[in-house]
Amino acid sequence: MVAIIDYDAGNIKSVEKAFQFIGQDTVVTRDPEQIYRADHVVLPGVGAFGDAMDKLNKYGLVEVIKTVTSKEVPFIGICLGQQLLFDSSEESVGAVGLGILRGQIKKIPNNNGQLKIPQIGWNNLAYPSKGRLFEGIDEGQYVYFVHSYYLHAEEREIVKATTEYGTLIDASVEKGNIFACQFHPEKSSDVGMQILKNFVKI
Numbered sequence: 018m019v020a021i022i023d024y025d026a027g028n029i030k031s032v033e034k035a036f037q038f039i040g041q042d043t044v045v046t047r048d049p050e051q052i053y054r055a056d057h058v059v060l061p062g063v064g065a066f067g068d069a070m071d072k073l074n075k076y077g078l079v080e081v082i083k084t085v086t087s088k089e090v091p092f093i094g095i096c097l098g099q100q101l102l103f104d105s106s107e108e109s110v111g112a113v114g115l116g117i118l119r120g121q122i123k124k125i126p127n128n129n130g131q132l133k134i135p136q137i138g139w140n141n142l143a144y145p146s147k148g149r150l151f152e153g154i155d156e157g158q159y160v161y162f163v164h165s166y167y168l169h170a171e172e173r174e175i176v177k178a179t180t181e182y183g184t185l186i187d188a189s190v191e192k193g194n195i196f197a198c199q200f201h202p203e204k205s206s207d208v209g210m211q212i213l214k215n216f217v218k219i
Contacts, residue, residue: 067109
């Protein structure tokens with residue numbers, strides 16, 4: 018069972034459909050007991066960092082996520098869900114993130130107006146060191162991004178995929194049972210489906 022955490026942060030339906038497409042039973046929930054019973058847990062997200070943290074706190078999910086990630090349950094954050102795993106974001110000054118991983122969420126520079134922000138579209142991945150999410154996926158494959166802010170991780174060894182858009186963007190991280198992607202695997206065609214298949218095999 019794949020538990021998809023529901024905290025009113027959008028894009029949940031497409032994530033749910035993607036896991037169902039690869040043959041997984043899913044539950045969209047904010048019930049702690051259902052999340053604790055799941056074999057895999059997903060933190061999706063579209064929207065603003067501060068608003069998302071407000072909702073996670075409102076629904077009592079901060080401690081639930083910290084408990085799940087402290088165990089051996091495979092956990093993945095997608096898009097905003099990746100950013101929330103870190104301490105803070107330039108998008109919402111003063112908002113406190115989950116602080117499970119170390120790093121900064123920064124605004125993508127527009128290079129004096131030469132780049133469109135947010136970045137919306139396909140970009141290719143490089144592997145500083147290949148992670149388990151990318152088994153069977155060659156370096157240079159394209160995935161789908163929609164974001165104005167990006168991660169710069171403090172622990173460089175956890176970065177498993179990067180991309181370039183105005184700056185070096187940490188596109189995916191892995192630390193123990195915790196995984197995250199800035200891009201949307203559920204919208205990234207065959208490559209994205211392989212990433213989700215790799216996740217549920219863990």
